[in-house]
Amino acid sequence: MSPGSAPPLRIAVIGHVEHITLGRVPAVPRPGEIAHLEAPRWFPGGGGGVAFWQLARGPAEVHLFTALGDDEAARDVEAALAASGARIHAARRAERHTRDVVMVTPDGERTIVVVGEPLHPRAADPLPWDLLGACDAAYFTAQDPDALRAARAARLLVLTARRRPALIRSGVRADVVVGSAVDPREASALADYPVAPGAVVLTEGSQGGRIETAGGTVRFPAPPDPGRAGGAAYGAGDSFAGALVYYLAAGLPLPDACARAGRHGAAVLRGTDPREAQEPLAPP
Template sequence: MKIAVVGSYGAGLTMRVPKAPAPGETVSGGVFDPGPGGKGSNQAIGAARLGAEVSLLTAVGDDDYGRAARELWRREGVGAEHVLTGQAPTMVGFIMVEPSGENRITIAPGALDELDAAAVESFGAEIASADVLVVSMEIPEDAVLAALRTGREVGTRTVLNPAPARPLPEGSWSLIDVITPNQTEASVVLGLAEEHGREDRQLVRALQERTGGAAVLTRGAEGALIADPSGVTLVPPHRVGNVVDTTGAGDSFNAALAVALAEGRDLEQAAEFAAAAGAHTVTIAGVVPALPTRDQLNAWIGTAP
């Protein structure tokens, strides 16, 4: 079972502060928490922990953050031989979190802006040998399209996690076998106004019709909806008694979905497995620490309410 991932890596520099500073103000008393991030890297690690052979394409800088990323992937068993070392620094996100949970985030993409179609071309053999290709959108549009196009040309099943969301070019829809937005992302990728008023079933049908393949609409505590040519199916949520941190739920869901599809499960079974992984993840603080191993997830499924 092999998964190819094309997406992002970045260092997340989080500061928990008593309050956000006003212009020109310095606020003391913060707590600093650095850690690895980026949707592509998270999804690759999540899939590897669930037992897949994983190859990752992203871009990092020739700096301490980039070296830390390569060491992380080595420890997690993620194949990073094709990861690009760019001229710019590794992507960094600065996250300021107030006691209420309100956050302010700024991102410097850095080396990720250098991830282009040529880099994807060098990754073509990995895509061709994979059972499933997972692509997310914290990378340049050219790289997203090149990855999806390569997947279609070589016959590898393509999963697009359209996050962070932006409208998709018309030519990209036919390259997607499974698209996996949340409710907010679905409206954005469809180019709908915020006040569109469509219900979730209408959204997931519209996504499926655009791709001609399948759509999985994730809805947090409400589970997920699947649309394929035969209709719309509800995937019930896994109930969680204590939600600690929802940050990594989407990445965990997409990693588990790809693994289950690569194992030959149908889409409904795969989405049920993915929903369990996402639910497990929200019970643990942080993203990478919360991504379950196969044994952890199997045990949790067996004891979940």
């Protein structure tokens, strides 16, 4: 940092990171069939992992709060996360780390088999939760309501819509809830939250998306066609969420931040491994 320049943004990701094995299949197997993954690869992914990788591709100081098992998969995940250069704060669990198998069909859609329950950090874990009070933003994709209360200490709190039950139980007010309008786990409206968030952002793929606030609903445009050419949809929504957190923390108005984040979500469609296709973040 040069003399007189502002310090980098400090952003936290709080949630699960799975050991992902991803490959292509001609079709999702029907009952009794066997599918062979073509060109399989592994990487740390999942809802928290992909958003983390997107944020790590920018100038912010990134802190990951997560949990790890005690097997080879956990050690592989930990080593790959450490290589990112970000700060990793991991609780330890005396169990196997969660693995995902992701099957990508020729149309780019993905089917995910989760082996075991995702491992989430909890407020009772001996992690530096006080650090969140010094963060410009926190992205929450964990399950513990107490951990969510700790995340609320950040200047900006963004939450995946998949964690609506945790948000309701916590009683805190999120600044933004983000999800997909076509995912039944995520589609929601302000009226679905006893403590209404500042905004609900729902993506709609090639149609762009919409933002609902107390003042009404506005739309944001779809990004340019990324030239999918056989890419995979895995990680697009989580890359959008990670980029959205960054641009909001950097001071962009919500509609502008959504439009910028859309480009990062769409970029993932160009490849198979989302880490390889994610575009770097840059200050607006």
